[in-house]
Amino acid sequence: MDSAIRNDKTRLALAQLPILIRQIHGALRAARDDSERERLHSLLCSAYVAAEGACCRLGYLSLTTLVLDRLDSAATQTNDPLFKVRSLMKRARLLMSYDSTDSAMSLVEEGLGMISNDREPERVLRGYGHLRGAIVAARGRRLDLAQSHIREARLIARPMDRESDLYGTLFGPGNVEIHACSVELEAGDPGKAAREGSLLVLPKDIAAPRAGHHWQDTARAWLIVGQPDKALKSLTTARRIAPQQTKLHPDVRETLHGIAAAERRRSDSLGAFARWVGVTL
Structure with a gap:
């Protein structure tokens, strides 16, 4: 499942997840002791984490509320408080998508406050939380706060030599x-986002959809600063890295319409590219 999501096979993951979740529920009914039930609830949490990420990646926001409710319920049946932290950060993303940035930031702060230890899982979740806080703050046009979260995340990621798969965060220096x-695209300088985004060298182990989304954002940045040719070039890079996500993501369609409006000649x-995506310009 994780492999499908990391390798831009999100549709395959979405097709497999309902079967996997049913199988885990079946195993829970047959579980013989509390230890086995706790382990299975942790697996269920991981499945819901993957499901939420897949839904967001393909723009199925209407499904994420149900998934997050199930994640909250499963998290209460484990002895791992970090699943609750993960759920809070994911719910913050959902609230942010509806412009409820103040409420989203409250959830981010609550989640960060729940992380007390300094083992690798806690450090990864803390770093992930700061990245979520950075984007929520940027959406709320709180640039100083967003940059503060980025600085904290950099400090945590600096010693890391890879992108972490713990709790499905994909946290690391590249991310x-x-x-x-x-952050620059959302609340700072889109020109800086475009220039630095185009020059950014990503680690080889970074997940394809994460890298692809970066190039989608870089395309948006180039479009905002009036360079539609570079925007299309960035989308072409996104297509090469993560074709399925690029073809299905609603932001790509919006960017294509923007490029068409900005170009004097089609x-x-x-x-x-528009025909490949299935968009009529």
Whole structure:
């Protein structure tokens, strides 16, 4: 499942997740002791974490509330408080998508406040929480706060030599720099986001959809600063890295319409890309 999500096979993951979740519920009914039930609830939490990420990646926001409710319920049946932290951060993302940034930031702060230890799982969740806080703050046009969260995330990621898969966070040095560009795009200097985003060298182990989304954001940044040709080039890079996500993500369609509106003449490359996505310009 994690492999499908990391390798831009989100549709496959969404097809498999309901079966997996039913199987875990079946195993729970047959569980013989509390230890086994606790382990299975942890697996269920991981499945719901993956389901929420897949739904968001493909723009199915209407499904995420139900998934997060199930994640909250499963998290109460484990002895791992970090699943509750993960759920709070995911709910913050959902609230942010509806412009409820103050409420979203409250959840981020609550989640960060629940992390007390300094083992690797706690450090990864803390770093992930700061990245979530950075984007929520940027959406709320609180640039100083967003940049403060980025600085905290950088400090945590600095000693890391890879992107972490713990709790499905994909947290690491590369992801921090991706979020730094996103902060500039949302609340700072889109030109800086475009320039630095185009020059950013991502780690080889970073998940394809994460890298693809970075190039989608870079395309938006180039469009905002009036360079539709570079925006299309960035979308082409996103397509090469994560074709399924690029083809299905609603932000790509919006960017394509923006490029078409900005171009004086409709280029053949834009027309070909639009046909591949299934958009009429």
